[in-house]
Amino acid sequence: MTRDHDVLEPLVRIPGVRAALLVAEDDGLVVSEASMTDVDTAAIAALSSSLWGKLRKTSVASGHRPPQLLQLRADHGALLVAGLERELLGVAVTGDTGNTGLVRLALLALQRDGVR
């Protein structure tokens, strides 16, 4: 278990979180993961990175600095992504009963405190 993995522990302890990952922003590969269920973390990483990249591009085109955090809400759950240091993304996927407010706070703490 790496130190990168350790920083995911607060995320996966939140009820309803199905997976938490550190993802390389540029290529969408998994750097570290902690999943509570049988989910395809490689797919989560790739899709999160791609969506993040498109939103970053849109944000910059509008004259704004890159985003800090996104939350995608859907019928059966949510995807949360935060930009971290070292060109990493903090990613969490929740089920429909997940507490996205707590996940958001955990990701913002990770953003503030760093992954090491």
Add this chain to the structure above:
Amino acid sequence: MADDVQALTARLAADPTSLAFLALAEELRCRGQLAAARAIASGGVARHPHLADGYDVMGRILADQGEGDLAFDAWTTALRLSPEHIGAHKGLAYLAFRSNDLARVLRHLELAAQHDPSDEALVRAVERTRAQVAGGSPSAASPTGTPLGAGGPGTLLVDKQGRRLAGAILHPDGSEVSDTIAAQLAAVAREIARTARLLQLGVWSNLEVEGPDATWSLVAPTQDTILLAADQPGTPPGRLAMTAERAARQAGQWLESLGT
């Protein structure tokens, strides 16, 4: 429904002169199968060159394909054949709306409402457009509010082809970037839908983006549109999401009143 398409296709195959082509083309259009819808509508129009409804459905398909000029031709042909054709007036109002020509929007909506005064959504659209014309501001064409980027909340409504339908975004330097952002939002919308589908999250309802310079909320008022609502950084995401959902309802009603 797949059954509808099968049944309509069977009817049309059994009798190529059947008017089932109207419903079949519209059903395919609603499913996003625009090339197939256009082929069916083209065949129907060729067989029934004096049927205004054929040109109306063709106009809707062409508009969805981004062929505004051809859609205009189709709807004006429908009106030549049937000057009281409500669908054609709504279609031309929609094209005018996309061009931000409010006076023309109002003219076509009023004509449509004259022919069907029982259509409450249409009557409301006329009233709303009349008020916007009286307001005299091009940005009043937005069903959802003020231009974005001027320091207050803003909205931008775009279609799935990435074209701006209403609202505006200004770069902090004051330049207009709405069309650029509209084009990018269409790609964002496709990525959101793909992500939700592949991660088995179901149908997405809202995307909130927090940044150091702005907070955004994205929603889909209809299957074919996406709406961006923005506010100052630090705006509670839940509050902005509510604003976006309210704006999306208004935009959905507006688009519905135009028959799109």
